[in-house]
Amino acid sequence: MLAAFLMTGCASKTDDDANSAPASTTPHNVTMTAEQRQHIKLYTVTQSTFHKTVEATGAVDFDNDQATSVIAPFSGPVTRLLVSPGDHVSKGQPLAMVDSPDFAAAVSAYAKALATAKTDRRLADADKDLGQHEGVAQRENDQAQTDAVNAEADRDAALQALLGLGVDPAAIKGIQQGHTLSHIEGVIRSPIAGTVAEKLITPGLLLQAGTTACFTVADLSRVWVMAQVSSADLGAISVGDPAEVVTGIDNKNFVGRVDNIAALVNPDTRSVIARVVVDNPGNFLKKQMYVTARIQSRRESQGTLVPVSAILRDDENLPFVYIAQPDGSFARRAITLGERTGDQFNIPDGLHAGDQVVVDGGIFVQFMQNQ
Numbered sequence: 001m002l003a004a005f006l007m008t009g010c011a012s013k014t015d016d017d018a019n020s021a022p023a024s025t026t027p028h029n030v031t032m033t034a035e036q037r038q039h040i041k042l043y044t045v046t047q048s049t050f051h052k053t054v055e056a057t058g059a060v061d062f063d064n065d066q067a068t069s070v071i072a073p074f075s076g077p078v079t080r081l082l083v084s085p086g087d088h089v090s091k092g093q094p095l096a097m098v099d100s101p102d103f104a105a106a107v108s109a110y111a112k113a114l115a116t117a118k119t120d121r122r123l124a125d126a127d128k129d130l131g132q133h134e135g136v137a138q139r140e141n142d143q144a145q146t147d148a149v150n151a152e153a154d155r156d157a158a159l160q161a162l163l164g165l166g167v168d169p170a171a172i173k174g175i176q177q178g179h180t181l182s183h184i185e186g187v188i189r190s191p192i193a194g195t196v197a198e199k200l201i202t203p204g205l206l207l208q209a210g211t212t213a214c215f216t217v218a219d220l221s222r223v224w225v226m227a228q229v230s231s232a233d234l235g236a237i238s239v240g241d242p243a244e245v246v247t248g249i250d251n252k253n254f255v256g257r258v259d260n261i262a263a264l265v266n267p268d269t270r271s272v273i274a275r276v277v278v279d280n281p282g283n284f285l286k287k288q289m290y291v292t293a294r295i296q297s298r299r300e301s302q303g304t305l306v307p308v309s310a311i312l313r314d315d316e317n318l319p320f321v322y323i324a325q326p327d328g329s330f331a332r333r334a335i336t337l338g339e340r341t342g343d344q345f346n347i348p349d350g351l352h353a354g355d356q357v358v359v360d361g362g363i364f365v366q367f368m369q370n371q
Helices: 002-011 017-021 101-132 138-165 168-176 362-369
Strands: 043-045 048-063 067-072 076-081 094-098 186-189 194-199 213-218 223-229 244-245 253-261 271-279 290-307 319-324 332-333 345-346 355-359
Touching: 048 271, 048 345, 076 101, 094 213, 101 138, 101 168, 138 345, 223 244, 223 290, 244 271, 271 290, 290 355, 319 362, 355 362
Parallel strands: none
Antiparallel strands: 043 355, 048 223, 048 290, 067 213, 076 094, 094 186, 194 213, 223 271, 244 253, 244 290, 253 271, 290 345, 319 332, 319 355
């Protein structure tokens, strides 16, 4: 086709053209023969309704509704690590062992509280029986009942402390049965089922109760993409809009949905974070992975749409199109590109309804114009 255009284009030049002065810097209209026009396809411009696609860069983060930082519940040096990053764990599964004085003190406190509660309850029951036969004063009986209730409250509180520290239920049962327990190591357990995303401790590290972060456990079947939306595009998106997350790796794209739009503007980038919730089969998306989020606005917009194939670029990389003229020629017209939606661009400036734009063969029209 290019060869045919070369031949016909050269043949269309007149002797006057060959002897004329140097061409003007203003591009001239291109004329074609009927045979050449058969290779050109036109598109009639109309005002259209469309849904704007907002494209924004973003980074993957854990779904914080399904992720937790495991904080050391007691102090002491780490003796053993039982899991590694990437391991899947169940709720309550041991993650690490700690030689903890706090843990040992809690076990001892429960054993003492348990024994005291049993003794005080036995004495209270005996005083109650004697009181019914006037064997003890009522005041002594009341004091015995109060002591028993207080001791049982201390026992229950000590038990809750053990449960909060993650003591093995079998060990608690052994204490309740009066067994003497050997040295017990503290156990750091997973509070949720998920994947060990981060390991932040090593053997020998001294933990501080309530302060030291030990692990991050997350359910990676769903993640967040924190997309940075420019303030100019903010009015086009809303919570609930569908989105496509493009990774750029092996055509791995994921479908998501906007579930939150931040209330604050980043003072450095002047952008707003739109949070996109994405299902993550196979745990392909990793934390801090850079991706592109294409948010499809559900709001209708009006604009002038033309196919992407109609857009050409000049020597300064500025966009233009070729417009069919009433006399059958084709004129170059500079345009302003708006947002892209699918395989079309919105043209906010440069085109009018009814214009006929070259959508196929534009490169050959450009070649003939440059002859």
